[in-house]
Amino acid sequence: MTRQPSARSDVPAFTVMTVLQAVAAARAEGRDVINLCAGEPGQGAPTAVREAAAYAMSGAIPLGYSETRGIRPLREALASHYRRWYDLDLDPDRICLTTGSSGGFLLAFLAAFDHGDKVAVARPGYPAYVNILRSLGCEVVELDTGAEVRFQPTVELLQRAHAQRPLAGVVLASPANPTGTMIPQEQMRELLAWCHAAGVRVVSDEIYHGVSYTGSTGTCAWSYDDASLVVSSFSKFWGMTGWRLGWLLMPQDLAPRIDALAGNLALCAPVPAQHAAIAGFTEAAYAECEAAVTGFAEARRLVLEALPRLGWTGVAPADGAFYVYAGIANQLGPYADSVAWCAALLAEEDVALTPGVDFDRVHGGEYVRLSLASGPGPVAAAIERILAFQDRLAKDQS
Numbered sequence: 001m002t003r004q005p006s007a008r009s010d011v012p013a014f015t016v017m018t019v020l021q022a023v024a025a026a027r028a029e030g031r032d033v034i035n036l037c038a039g040e041p042g043q044g045a046p047t048a049v050r051e052a053a054a055y056a057m058s059g060a061i062p063l064g065y066s067e068t069r070g071i072r073p074l075r076e077a078l079a080s081h082y083r084r085w086y087d088l089d090l091d092p093d094r095i096c097l098t099t100g101s102s103g104g105f106l107l108a109f110l111a112a113f114d115h116g117d118k119v120a121v122a123r124p125g126y127p128a129y130v131n132i133l134r135s136l137g138c139e140v141v142e143l144d145t146g147a148e149v150r151f152q153p154t155v156e157l158l159q160r161a162h163a164q165r166p167l168a169g170v171v172l173a174s175p176a177n178p179t180g181t182m183i184p185q186e187q188m189r190e191l192l193a194w195c196h197a198a199g200v201r202v203v204s205d206e207i208y209h210g211v212s213y214t215g216s217t218g219t220c221a222w223s224y225d226d227a228s229l230v231v232s233s234f235s236k237f238w239g240m241t242g243w244r245l246g247w248l249l250m251p252q253d254l255a256p257r258i259d260a261l262a263g264n265l266a267l268c269a270p271v272p273a274q275h276a277a278i279a280g281f282t283e284a285a286y287a288e289c290e291a292a293v294t295g296f297a298e299a300r301r302l303v304l305e306a307l308p309r310l311g312w313t314g315v316a317p318a319d320g321a322f323y324v325y326a327g328i329a330n331q332l333g334p335y336a337d338s339v340a341w342c343a344a345l346l347a348e349e350d351v352a353l354t355p356g357v358d359f360d361r362v363h364g365g366e367y368v369r370l371s372l373a374s375g376p377g378p379v380a381a382a383i384e385r386i387l388a389f390q391d392r393l394a395k396d397q398s
Contacts, residue, residue, distance in 0.1 A: 015358035041239035046285035053276035070097025101233035117168035124360035173205035175320030202228035210237035212320030322372035333393035337365030
């Protein structure tokens with residue numbers, strides 16, 4: 001009998017990683033590539049965090065396994081952070097440190113949903129939601145959102161899906177990837193209230209909190225319902241992508257299950273990163289992170305002001321995160337879809353964007369995601385190269 005790969009492992013590759021490979025190859029050839037495809041803050045970790053990491057690695061701190069939920073000083077620092085940003089009093093024992101937000105999503109989905117459960121996600125949305133859920137045997141219900149609802153789920157969309165077959169859960173993301181839109185506070189309250197009444201478990205992706213342009217850090221789901229699961233991370237606001245450190249706020253009924261799952265799957269989150277991350281809650285570290293957000297805001301302004309010249313359409317307000325998700329159907333020219341268009345842009349102008357198919361397998365062929373994470377300088381230069389590329393396409397088509 002011939003052994004075959006598992007059916008659960010048959011998930012699409014993350015397209016942004018394919019683009020990053022192409023960027024690396026182009027740079028190896030000596031080309032000056034402007035990379036606006038990855039959601040990776042250019043500033044890196046705050047100074048205090050890097051200094052704390054060096055201290056930890058000097059041998060001054062034991063770096064063996066931590067307890068499964070993570071070292072208590074970091075969980076206490078996170079509880080203080082929630083008082084600072086959301087005026088919430090959290091029990092540190094309801095916080096579980098995870099291997100990035102990715103580890104948090106895996107634990108959340110495993111603890112909350114069974115094989116065959118129906119879980120709703122917005123489309124367009126972060127592809128790993130769908131791929132992890134499907135690999136676990138859940139049935140994913142994609143809510144077809146658009147600019148008219150700011151690419152976010154509504155109570156009406158959830159009611160319609162729930163009426164066809166009861167939902168077990170829904171994933172909310174605010175700010176969202178790829179669109180950057182945020183769920184207003186009142187709408188978040190309404191969504192959480194409907195889900196609570198309907199018995200639908202909410203998994204709230206809050207990894208971009210703090211990276212916003214509306215004067216709000218974002219609304220924590222636990223402000224309305226602590227039966228929801230909250231996933232967050234040090235990767236975005238703190239710029240610590242490669243440190244692989246996230247956290248999960250655990251509902252009371254799921255905490256023992258999550259603790260057991262985490263111990264079996266990963267033992268604990270990376271311990272050097274845990275010790276270093278405590279320094280991320282110093283005033284100096286907050287200030288560095290907020291300065292980086294100011295840079296993202298300037299890059300966002302440049303893109304939004306250039307939209308009339310770019311001719312891109314279907315853009316909802318990018319309230320937070322560091323992305324602009326835009327329709328390019330009227331700019332495709334001879335190219336069949338955004339995948340081919342992005343490949344040509346990289347080949348001809350050395351600018352890397354992410355095709356929308358990563359986030360929406362239905363409409364994504366007409367969309368691209370531009371990342372603001374590199375800051376205003378690279379974004380300004382990329383805009384001029386994109387305009388030159390589109391001008392050539394227009395001339396070739398005329």
